[in-house]
Amino acid sequence: MSTIFYSQVNKTVQKELIARGTAGTTNRTTAAIDYMVSKIANVLIEAYDTKPTADTKAMPKFGTLGGTTVRAGAYMPSGETGFLNDKLRPANRIPPVITGLSIAINDQSKSYINKASVTILVPDATTDMDGDFGMEAIYCKPGRYVKIAIIHPASALLTEGILEDDGLPSTDFLKTLYPNTDATSLRKINELYFQGRITTFSYTYNSDGTLELTFELIGTSNTYADILVYVDNKPSDTPTGTQPTNQVTSLYTSLSDEVNAIKKTYEEKGINDFEHLVANTTDQSILVGKPYVIGNINSSTTRMVSLGYLIQHINTKLTTAVGARIHCDDVVCKSNYYERLVSATPCKILLWRGKTDLLHDTYKFDIPAKDRLTPPTTPDVSLQMFPNIKKADIKTDGFSVVAENSSYSLPSRIYIDLELIRTLIEKIETKKNPSINNFLIELSREIAENTGNAIIMALIQHPTIFDALIYYDTNYVTTGNAPALEFVLPVFATKTGASVVREFSLTSNVPNSVKNMVFGIDSNKTGTQRVTTYNPYIYADAETRIQLAKDWELEHHQAVYALAEQKEKIAKKPENDEQIIKDSKQILEKYVTYFTDDIVKSIGNNKSIFPMDLEFTIDGINGFKFGDVLNFNGLPKRYTDSFVFTVLGIEHTVSNEGEWTTKIKCNPRIRIKE
Numbered sequence: 001m002s003t004i005f006y007s008q009v010n011k012t013v014q015k016e017l018i019a020r021g022t023a024g025t026t027n028r029t030t031a032a033i034d035y036m037v038s039k040i041a042n043v044l045i046e047a048y049d050t051k052p053t054a055d056t057k058a059m060p061k062f063g064t065l066g067g068t069t070v071r072a073g074a075y076m077p078s079g080e081t082g083f084l085n086d087k088l089r090p091a092n093r094i095p096p097v098i099t100g101l102s103i104a105i106n107d108q109s110k111s112y113i114n115k116a117s118v119t120i121l122v123p124d125a126t127t128d129m130d131g132d133f134g135m136e137a138i139y140c141k142p143g144r145y146v147k148i149a150i151i152h153p154a155s156a157l158l159t160e161g162i163l164e165d166d167g168l169p170s171t172d173f174l175k176t177l178y179p180n181t182d183a184t185s186l187r188k189i190n191e192l193y194f195q196g197r198i199t200t201f202s203y204t205y206n207s208d209g210t211l212e213l214t215f216e217l218i219g220t221s222n223t224y225a226d227i228l229v230y231v232d233n234k235p236s237d238t239p240t241g242t243q244p245t246n247q248v249t250s251l252y253t254s255l256s257d258e259v260n261a262i263k264k265t266y267e268e269k270g271i272n273d274f275e276h277l278v279a280n281t282t283d284q285s286i287l288v289g290k291p292y293v294i295g296n297i298n299s300s301t302t303r304m305v306s307l308g309y310l311i312q313h314i315n316t317k318l319t320t321a322v323g324a325r326i327h328c329d330d331v332v333c334k335s336n337y338y339e340r341l342v343s344a345t346p347c348k349i350l351l352w353r354g355k356t357d358l359l360h361d362t363y364k365f366d367i368p369a370k371d372r373l374t375p376p377t378t379p380d381v382s383l384q385m386f387p388n389i390k391k392a393d394i395k396t397d398g399f400s401v402v403a404e405n406s407s408y409s410l411p412s413r414i415y416i417d418l419e420l421i422r423t424l425i426e427k428i429e430t431k432k433n434p435s436i437n438n439f440l441i442e443l444s445r446e447i448a449e450n451t452g453n454a455i456i457m458a459l460i461q462h463p464t465i466f467d468a469l470i471y472y473d474t475n476y477v478t479t480g481n482a483p484a485l486e487f488v489l490p491v492f493a494t495k496t497g498a499s500v501v502r503e504f505s506l507t508s509n510v511p512n513s514v515k516n517m518v519f520g521i522d523s524n525k526t527g528t529q530r531v532t533t534y535n536p537y538i539y540a541d542a543e544t545r546i547q548l549a550k551d552w553e554l555e556h557h558q559a560v561y562a563l564a565e566q567k568e569k570i571a572k573k574p575e576n577d578e579q580i581i582k583d584s585k586q587i588l589e590k591y592v593t594y595f596t597d598d599i600v601k602s603i604g605n606n607k608s609i610f611p612m613d614l615e616f617t618i619d620g621i622n623g624f625k626f627g628d629v630l631n632f633n634g635l636p637k638r639y640t641d642s643f644v645f646t647v648l649g650i651e652h653t654v655s656n657e658g659e660w661t662t663k664i665k666c667n668p669r670i671r672i673k674e
Contacts, residue, residue, distance in 0.1 A: 043067075096122045148194040150654055192622040289388055291347050306414065311328040327469065336473075348417045
């Protein structure tokens with residue numbers, strides 16, 4: 001079950017927003033009035049020398065700003081330490097105060113990176129930038145750990161305000177790896193916490209002698225994604241040797257050395273082609289051997305690692321100093337199941353089916369004779385991927401898992417050629433930014449292109465665990481036996497008499513990638529992209545939909561047959577033919593679109609993102625997460641019937657007046673309500 005990219009809004013958040021919508025209209029109780037007039041948020045910022053844990057009380061902290069500190073001591077006008085009597089403050093001005101805060105969570109426009117920006121007013125720069133408060137020494141220091149809290153008073157709640165435990169099913173699994181997570185504080189909808197490290201800062205002197213200091217942070221886990229990764233120029237079969245001085249580590253070289261060491265142990269036993277599974281795992285494995293025999297009987301030995309192995313290797317080699325991890329494993333990550341899906345370039349990206357009699361020969365003309373439009377050029381041509389493997393440790397179905405009640409794929413088991421990894425690292429090095437994040441972006445593009453955009457991986461932060469990053473398939477929106485019901489947000493008061501929205505906008509911009517949609521009802525004839533092909537059905541009436549469903553069934557059979565023919569071509573010439581690779585990618589994309597003969601089922605399984613942007617701003621609240629599904633009263637029926645809106649970005653802002661607002665950015669996913 002996926003609750004990352006297609007999840008249900010927490011029930012506590014739903015109750016609170018419904019209650020807020022009625023405040024001042026049908027609900028004029030004292031509590032409702034208190035909510036309307038007492039929503040003044042308090043911001044607290046604390047600096048640490050080391051990464052904060054759940055037990056922050058036991059950790060040395062400094063540079064505390066905001067919170068209750070502004071109600072006592074040097075912030076008071078009189079008294080021994082009051083700013084009017086403090087001899088260390090000749091300007092008779094208060095200490096520094098927070099005047100602005102913004103926190104962006106999993107913003108798609110920022111490559112899913114969590115960021116924060118803090119603005120501090122320093123009324124007496126001569127004292128506070130390098131004196132007792134030392135703002136410059138504390139906050140003008142890239143790499144400094146900072147914890148931020150936004151807290152609304154209890155009177156700003158109309159419900160109990162504790163998030164129900166209906167979050168990710170994988171949360172419990174991840175908590176075993178992150179025992180320091182403070183789950184209690186994260187469950188309050190009137191409190192929001194952010195942990196990060198300072199990246200940049202700037203300050204400006206004003207004409208009245210004050211100073212405005214602004215510093216930016218990225219989330220603790222996201223600092224990990226910006227670690228640099230390098231590749232050296234050593235041949236792949238030589239030991240690593242001395243590393244360059246400017247390098248954290250060499251990802252390619254360390255991987256190559258590790259695989260070669262395992263390869264050597266098998267060769268000593270007389271085994272040249274093998275699949276090696278890391279102990280106690282199902283998704284961390286190595287595949288070594290000659291990948292095929294048909295078409296090139298003298299094919300060279302290929303070394304591949306599973307995506308799960310690659311991610312764990314990155315964790316082991318590159319993150320010890322950061323304390324964050326990326327997760328891509330069988331427990332957390334899944335993909336949609338496509339019966340005939342293969343890779344366009346299996347020698348680079350391989351969807352390994354495992355060493356079984358049934359699924360071993362994945363590149364063959366797989367249409368039953370009675371269903372063939374025309375006979376294949378060579379009947380049942382078969383490309384055997386790694387046919388000589390003597391040892392296969394994986395006992396499951398491999399990349400695809402087919403169960404009685406559900407079928408899915410496991411992206412962590414995708415095999416990746418080591419030389420492709422080397423090529424991708426060299427590619428990002430030329431762009432002068434060889435970070436882990438950029439490497440994974442390039443790897444995601446490679447996987448997407450070779451699977452007809454069936455699998456689109458993205459690096460996101462776990463919704464509740466600060467230190468956990470997830471490398472996840474954004475296309476996996478299956479909800480299994482527990483469907484994610486969309487929450488209808490009260491938006492337009494003229495429709496229901498209730499609204500919680502301050503600002504609301506819905507814009508549609510047709511990008512070049514789906515420009516064929518301008519052909520409207522005929523757009524399915526102008527391209528293979530899912531959004532393009534679904535467009536006619538979305539806007540059609542009931543009678544037209546019947547005919548479109550019949551047309552879809554024919555397109556399905558043609559797509560399946562075209563893929564079978566292309567597999568035959570790949571089997572005859574599996575590599576080094578750019579035209580075959582190009583054609584394979586296009587044919588795979590069409591197959592992924594038409595993978596079933598039922599258009600409603602196809603749309604339901606894919607739930608593609610439609611090119612519209614929806615944003616709304618509400619009073620500050622914690623509890624929304626990436627992937628929550630929403631709908632809105634007052635929208636045209638065409639939208640509410642054809643789309644469900646999923647949360648892709650959350651931005652929290654606190655103004656100088658203490659006004660906390662939450663902006664939610666959504667994109668519609670196509671779904672048909674018959």
